Amino acid sequence: FTPGNCYGVIGANGAGKSTFLKVLSGEVTPTRxxxxxxxxxxxxxxxxxxxxxxxxxxxDTVLMGHQPLWETMKEKEALYAKPDFSEEDGLRAGELEERFAEMQGWNAESDAANLLSSLGVREALHGQLMRDLSAKEKVRVLLAQALFGKPDNLLLDEPTNDLDRTTIAWLENYLSNYENTVLVVSHDRHFLDSVCTHT
Structure with missing residues (x-):
């Protein structure tokens, strides 16, 4: 799979499309x-x-989509919260700050908020707990989580489920301009035709 390409994975129900993505993500161990x-x-x-x-x-759910960034943020917060902040802690904090900056950490919250807004999740909801959201809103947040931080490889299983036409159009445009590798499972032929370079 080559960066800059979007691969559509198609097949009948039960053919193993989702399992294939789970093998790629490490959730399922391949038999060979x-x-x-x-x-x-x-x-x-x-x-x-x-x-x-x-x-x-x-x-926070969206920020967790970039695990290395999220872990750096959490370790940084824990260090600064220590009542007995040592010289060693200071050196570690310096390393973490450097790593945080390299990962564009200072823009992370505004980038996540912009992504959510683009996907139709109102700003008033950004501070709410996920459990207080409707199923359709959760789908959009999880999609923002997957897209956050422009991962090198993106696996999307039925990303258009529960999305309205406007949000699907936004996603089509986003993926059409995506510079890294995307694999998408979908039954939406129009969507696949819009975003896929290979099927």
């Missing part, structure tokens, strides 16, 4: 062969479990 990514490549998957993030705010 192996899955290899380039060094340091980041993989992002559109999560199907709508209850996995119920205890987190909408904005």
């Amino acid at each position: 062969g192996n899955v290899a990514f380039g060094p340091g490549e980041r993989l992002s998957v559109l999560k199907q479990d709508h209850f996995a993030y119920d205890e987190f705010t909408v904005l």
Whole structure:
């Protein structure tokens, strides 16, 4: 799979499309062969479990889509919250700040908020807990989570489910201009025709 291409994965129900994506993401172990990514490549998957993030705010759920950034943020917060901040902690904090800046961490919250707004999630909801959202709103947040931070490899299983025409059009445009690798499973032929370079 080559960066800049969007691969549409099609087949009858039960043919193994979703399982194939799960093998690529490491959720399912392949019976033969192996899955290899380039060094340091980041993989992002559109999560199907709508209850996995119920205890987190909408904005944090999106930020968690970029796991290395999220982990750096959490470690940084924990360090600065320590009552007995040592010299060693100061050195570690310096390393974390550098890594955070390299990952565009200072723009992360505004980037996440812009992504949510583009997907039709109102700003008033960004601070709400995921459990307080409707099923359709959750779908949009999880889609924002998958897209957040422009991962090197993006796996989308039925991304247009529960989206309205305007949001689908936005997603088509977004993926058509995406510079990294995308694999998408969908039954929406118009959507596949719009975004896929290969099927």
